[in-house]
Amino acid sequence: MAAGAPRLADCRACPRLSAFLDAARDRHPDYFLKPVPAFGDPEPRLLIVGLAPGFHGANRSGRPFTGDYAGVLLYQTLHAFGFASRPVSTAADDGLVLAGCRITNAVKCVPPENKPETTEIRTCNAWLRAELAALPADAAILALGQIAHKAVLMASGLRQSAHPFAHAATHRLPDGRRLYDSYHCSRYNTQTGRLTPAMFQAVFARIAKDQENGSCPSSPSSSPAA
Numbered sequence: 112m113a114a115g116a117p118r119l120a121d122c123r124a125c126p127r128l129s130a131f132l133d134a135a136r137d138r139h140p141d142y143f144l145k146p147v148p149a150f151g152d153p154e155p156r157l158l159i160v161g162l163a164p165g166f167h168g169a170n171r172s173g174r175p176f177t178g179d180y181a182g183v184l185l186y187q188t189l190h191a192f193g194f195a196s197r198p199v200s201t202a203a204d205d206g207l208v209l210a211g212c213r214i215t216n217a218v219k220c221v222p223p224e225n226k227p228e229t230t231e232i233r234t235c236n237a238w239l240r241a242e243l244a245a246l247p248a249d250a251a252i253l254a255l256g257q258i259a260h261k262a263v264l265m266a267s268g269l270r271q272s273a274h275p276f277a278h279a280a281t282h283r284l285p286d287g288r289r290l291y292d293s294y295h296c297s298r299y300n301t302q303t304g305r306l307t308p309a310m311f312q313a314v315f316a317r318i319a320k321d322q323e324n325g326s327c328p329s330s331p332s333s334s335p336a337a
């Protein structure tokens with residue numbers, strides 16, 4: 112980024128979220144408590160977009176999906192598909208490396224009760240837009256959950272109605288990129304069976320197959336995965 116450009120680490124554009132971080136600093140002096148940057152390969156063939164840092168996960172460790180339950184299925188699956196050097200992500204300095212994959216969140220600061228407000232999603236969308244702009248042209252995007260899906264469309268300047276969210280759906284975007292959807296791999300979704308390991312792996316298998324074929328899904332622009 113050019114000299115003088117705003118830095119994610121300094122961002123305080125959302126007053127409620129910045130105040131929430133400030134208020135937590137005394138109670139958790141060892142926590143990261145800043146906007147959590149993306150993690151992984153700077154030239155990925157797959158960008159994974161989650162919702163927001165978990166309070167005791169990414170907000171503690173400083174790395175997306177690291178240190179709490181939300182990352183368990185994600186990193187297991189990334190390892191199984193050759194993206195992660197190990198299947199468990201415990202801390203920012205645990206030595207885990209991502210190859211061909213990068214992970215970010217729609218909202219970079221932890222929100223109270225894991226619920227960002229609409230204005231915060233919109234405000235933080237500028238950072239996601241910059242991340243999408245920096246992606247290689249043929250990179251795929253995987254949205255974990257509806258909020259991440261909507262944030263990707265917003266950052267791409269696309270209408271939500273043209274690409275409705277559905278688990279295992281694939282969307283061909285006007286720039287030729289593919290957007291894949293999955294239910295979020297949260298503790299709630301995985302423990303209730305809304306998202307099983309097999310369902311999650313099937314989404315990754317579809318992405319891998321499309322990338323092997325080097326082809327975008329055919330029309331219509333939004334379709335369920337096979």
Ligand code: SF4
Pocket residue numbers: 119122123124125128129146218219220231234235236238
């Ligand atoms: S959520 Fe995003 S826009 Fe809001 S303060 Fe954090 S980094 Fe800045």
